[in-house]
Amino acid sequence: MSLHIAARDGEIADRILLPGDPLRAKYIAETFLDDAVCYTDIRNILGYTGTYKGVRLSVQGTGMGIPSISIYATELMRDYGVKKLIRVGTCGAMRKDIRLRDVIIAQGATTDSSIIRNIFGGSINYAPLADFTLLRQAYEQSVKQGIPARVGNIVSVDRFYDDEIDNDKLTQYGIMAVEMETAGLYTLAAKYGAQALGLFTVSDHLLTGEACTPEERQTSFDDMIHIALETAIQE
Numbered sequence: 145m146s147l148h149i150a151a152r153d154g155e156i157a158d159r160i161l162l163p164g165d166p167l168r169a170k171y172i173a174e175t176f177l178d179d180a181v182c183y184t185d186i187r188n189i190l191g192y193t194g195t196y197k198g199v200r201l202s203v204q205g206t207g208m209g210i211p212s213i214s215i216y217a218t219e220l221m222r223d224y225g226v227k228k229l230i231r232v233g234t235c236g237a238m239r240k241d242i243r244l245r246d247v248i249i250a251q252g253a254t255t256d257s258s259i260i261r262n263i264f265g266g267s268i269n270y271a272p273l274a275d276f277t278l279l280r281q282a283y284e285q286s287v288k289q290g291i292p293a294r295v296g297n298i299v300s301v302d303r304f305y306d307d308e309i310d311n312d313k314l315t316q317y318g319i320m321a322v323e324m325e326t327a328g329l330y331t332l333a334a335k336y337g338a339q340a341l342g343l344f345t346v347s348d349h350l351l352t353g354e355a356c357t358p359e360e361r362q363t364s365f366d367d368m369i370h371i372a373l374e375t376a377i378q379e
């Protein structure tokens with residue numbers, strides 16, 4: 145057992161899906177995994193292990209923001225030996241050509257996080273990147289499913305409500321969408337020598353104001369989940 149995860153040694157698989165929302169973890173476990181068993185509910189951050197197409201796999205919530213996902217990702221890699229981590233998140237679209245419910249793969253994660261800055265200090269601006277093998281496998285899977293994902297740079301912000309951020313400039317420099325965890329996940333995966341990928345469904349649109357309901361954020365987005373599951377079970 146680690147400080148924030150109640151699992152005993154061996155109860156978490158070496159590959160895991162990571163939604164921010166613990167109820168999305170419950171939905172994924174109950175809908176897609178066989179023989180899913182809940183291994184933690186500390187702070188209601190639910191985690192399950194089961195099998196998908198015969199391969200052992202876990203799914204766990206991470207909470208919101210880089211401070212929160214950093215706690216869970218560190219304990220999963222350092223204390224439980226997890227080697228493959230796929231975030232299945234929601235994001236806000238920042239470009240007109242991206243639509244609600246589109247699937248996005250984060251090749252890179254730009255960030256305003258002081259956590260990443262503090263790791264390196266000095267004048268270094270670290271570039272948190274996806275694992276290329278997972279990225280390729282997820283993209284190929286999205287094509288196979290007939291819903292080619294958009295691949296590129298996203299921004300992981302510290303503040304959901306941020307009146308000061310310059311979204312126009314970020315868009316001009318190629319940022320497709322906004323979320324709150326992936327830069328932290330990619331940086332920690334590099335530190336621990338693990339593979340990480342961020343997959344997203346567009347849950348709301350910053351330009352049009354369209355938005356999915358809270359219920360949809362908990363219990364849908366199956367296109368993204370299928371891509372993540374099929375990617376996670378590959379060797």
Ligand SMILES: O=P(O)(O)O[C@H]1O[C@H](CO)[C@@H](O)[C@H]1O
Binds near residue numbers: 235
């Ligand atoms: O739906 P999840 O995975 O939580 O992701 C997004 O939703 C939350 C904000 O509503 C942030 O965690 C953001 O990254």
Ligand SMILES: O=c1cc[nH]c(=O)[nH]1
Binds near residue numbers: 237324
């Ligand atoms: O962090 C997030 C997630 C979804 N939509 C947003 O606008 N921001």
